[in-house]
Amino acid sequence: MKFHKNHYKWNTFLDLRNDEKNFLNSSVILIPIPYDGTASYKSGARHGPSAIINASSELEYYDIETKKDISEAGIFTTPEISPLASDPKEMQLKIINTIDNLKLKNQITGILGGDHSVTIGSVKSTIKRFPNLSILYLDAHADLRDTYMGTKWGHASVARRLKSVCKVVQLGVRSISYEEINFISKSKSENEIFFWEHTKNNLQKNIDLALKQLSDQVYISIDLDVLDPSIMSAVGNPQPGGMNWEEINFIIKQTAKKHTIVGFDVTELNPKEGPESCSFTAAKLIYKLIGFATEKNKNL
Numbered sequence: 658m659k660f661h662k663n664h665y666k667w668n669t670f671l672d673l674r675n676d677e678k679n680f681l682n683s684s685v686i687l688i689p690i691p692y693d694g695t696a697s698y699k700s701g702a703r704h705g706p707s708a709i710i711n712a713s714s715e716l717e718y719y720d721i722e723t724k725k726d727i728s729e730a731g732i733f734t735t736p737e738i739s740p741l742a743s744d745p746k747e748m749q750l751k752i753i754n755t756i757d758n759l760k761l762k763n764q765i766t767g768i769l770g771g772d773h774s775v776t777i778g779s780v781k782s783t784i785k786r787f788p789n790l791s792i793l794y795l796d797a798h799a800d801l802r803d804t805y806m807g808t809k810w811g812h813a814s815v816a817r818r819l820k821s822v823c824k825v826v827q828l829g830v831r832s833i834s835y836e837e838i839n840f841i842s843k844s845k846s847e848n849e850i851f852f853w854e855h856t857k858n859n860l861q862k863n864i865d866l867a868l869k870q871l872s873d874q875v876y877i878s879i880d881l882d883v884l885d886p887s888i889m890s891a892v893g894n895p896q897p898g899g900m901n902w903e904e905i906n907f908i909i910k911q912t913a914k915k916h917t918i919v920g921f922d923v924t925e926l927n928p929k930e931g932p933e934s935c936s937f938t939a940a941k942l943i944y945k946l947i948g949f950a951t952e953k954n955k956n957l
């Protein structure tokens with residue numbers, strides 16, 4: 658069975674033609690998940706994946722920083738994982754099963770969200786292929802609540818759920834509740850969370866401290882609200898005082914230099930909340946992640 662682009666609508670990242678015959682030879686598998694069933698403030702992240710893919714067609718293939726053609730990495734965009742309106746836990750199980758069924762080997766997966774809850778399913782599938790996985794979690798919020806709005810599987814509990822799966826190192830946090838602060842001290846995980854106001858002034862030193870705690874195989878989870886609203890206002894829960902473009906690039910580049918990036922996600926783009934440039938910024942962030950993650954030369 659061959660799905661000709663002339664007959665089917667199947668939008669792809671960078672508008673590249675998917676090579677279905679060589680699916681398993683692609684080095685990066687992008688999986689759009691238009692789900693925002695757990696949004697609490699402003700819903701609309703379901704429109705994130707299509708906005709990212711549309712904006713990506715405006716990117717130049719050539720990347721100045723890594724001096725290479727990003728499209729040559731071998732990028733395959735799957736069809737969207739359709740959302741379930743039932744229990745958020747069912748949605749996570751669906752994400753795990755759908756990704757498992759792709760029968761991937763060493764490919765890098767990149768999830769296009771969707772609200773941040775999609776990370777739970779994505780990580781739970783990825784860790785089956787990479788048992789020594791650890792997570793670099795970039796988010797303005799701590800996401801360490803045990804439950805929020807009646808569910809344990811929502812966007813405000815993602816880091817808490819993942820901490821029972823593997824090591825999670827959090828960078829960029831600038832909003833946290835008392836409940837979460839208490840959880841951190843009870844679980845003695847103070848050294849796994851870096852508040853942005855303490856981190857940004859000595860970025861190299863703090864990144865080194867954060868990265869030292871990660872295993873070789875790293876999954877980078879990005880909630881776009883980790884960026885400053887001046888460059889990324891199109892998110893469900895904006896928070897002032899965030900990372901700029903150079904800082905997030907630096908963090909990803911340093912991670913790629915010292916570790917192997919085996920998976921990533923970019924979540925919470927809510928296109929109607931901001932200018933079109935936000936979708937483009939999200940697309941370029943994915944492009945940079947692909948560039949760094951597939952870079953064999955560690956002298957980046």
Ligand SMILES: [Mn+2]
Pocket residue numbers: 796797798880882883894
């Ligand atoms: Mn967040």
